[in-house]
Amino acid sequence: MKAALIVERGGPEGRVVAEHPEPQPGPGEAVVRVRAVGLNHLDIFVRRGVAGKHLPLPHVSGGDIAGEVHALGEGVTGVQVGQRVLVDPLVDNKALGEDLPGGLAEYAVAPAKNLIPLPDAVTFEQAASLPIAYGTALRMLITRGRLQAGETVAILGASGGVGVACVQIAKLTGAKVIACAGTQEKLDRLQALGADVLVNYREEDFSKRIWTETGKTGVDMMVDYTGADTWEGSVRATKVGGRIVTCGATSGYDVSMFLPYVWVREIDILGSNAWTRDDLQQLLDWIGEGKLEPVVHGVFPLEEIHEAERLLEDREVFGKVLVRP
The missing domain is CATH 3.90.180.10 (Medium-chain alcohol dehydrogenases, catalytic domain)
Structure with missing residues (x-):
């Protein structure tokens, strides 16, 4: 073969x-x-x-x-x-x-x-x-992150396989989505998928923009699997009692945590790994029902x-x- x-x-x-x-x-x-x-x-x-x-x-x-x-x-x-x-x-x-x-x-x-x-x-x-991208996104957002309708979630690297899946699943959940990507073309496509706020992280500080867009309160959930290049900004952009979810670190594992924000804001940092058989079945069901198109x-x-x-x-x-x- x-x-x-x-x-x-x-x-x-x-x-x-x-x-x-x-x-x-x-x-x-x-x-x-x-x-x-x-x-x-x-x-x-x-x-x-x-x-x-x-x-x-x-x-x-x-x-x-x-x-x-x-x-x-x-x-x-x-x-x-x-x-x-x-x-x-x-x-x-x-x-x-x-x-x-x-x-x-x-x-x-x-x-x-x-x-x-x-x-x-x-x-x-x-x-x-489905499995590695959409399965990972579903477990990270819903099982581990407990994303709820009406909450605001910011997604870094929103144009990749996991990122696009996060945007689609977050919208299915009824959340407000802040999508971050590196080109206007990608942002336009994310908007077509339902993203509510678009941030070009190559042209502006994503953390400051998220802080402004949320009325200087921060997001309920920050999705960051970029790691070293973005982690401190993600901590700064998360609200009191909010959570940061991660499934990887494509830019490196050695992150700057900016710890005072973590304890003063009581931020939860949640790791997520892989998916379950039920996650994959849920995704197949959504496709069959016309609710999701990878x-x-x-x-x-x-x-x-x-x-x-x-x-x-x-x-x-x-x-x-x-x-x-």
Whole structure:
């Protein structure tokens, strides 16, 4: 089978499209013919070399997998060959594409218990947009952040996969959304998704603008997975009794906390990691009901994986980048 293989840790040249052995299902496993796979910053981190992990090479990344069941291992019940499915990437505290071989290939193997049947109304592309971006956003905003209708939430990096998902889910919840992005084009698209206030963080101090827009009280919730470059500003922009939620730190982990604001304002800082099976089912239900349409920047053939990754790495995307093996 063809696969986008990481053969060397580091830059884009470390990933090549080549022939690779087709996976075989073990007991309790299924092989899926991949029809769409979502690309995430995680794929870039894995290519560069995730700190503390020593994956054997070559490695196939790609965690957001949608396709058709191709083969079943011994003891599998409740799943049929040919069935359309979304694959939940979390496997016993490990992740497909990160710790285990993923879906940037024509075929992928996963435990059969991780397969979620796709409703007829949900396409492979819609499904492959969900787990890592939309699943993370749903858990971060709702489960951990407890976002409520009528509250105000500010979202940094609102034009990326997780950010766009946050904007859409926050609007579904009935919150007021302050969306922060780096270009006017991205801000215009965020406004079309329902964002109420638009902040170009390249042209103005996002923290000061949020403070002004909220009548100098701050937001109920600040979404910051940028980290080092923005954390102090996020603390300053959060109201008394508000909360900051995070699921990562794309600009670095060593943050300036500005602690006096944290204790004087009694700010809650909430970490959020991954998603649950119920989160993914909720997202599929919303798509089927016409309440949610995942935003897709583009769909690329496997042979154009370098361009797909470049767009993501250079932050030229709006929404999800998908690959069709």
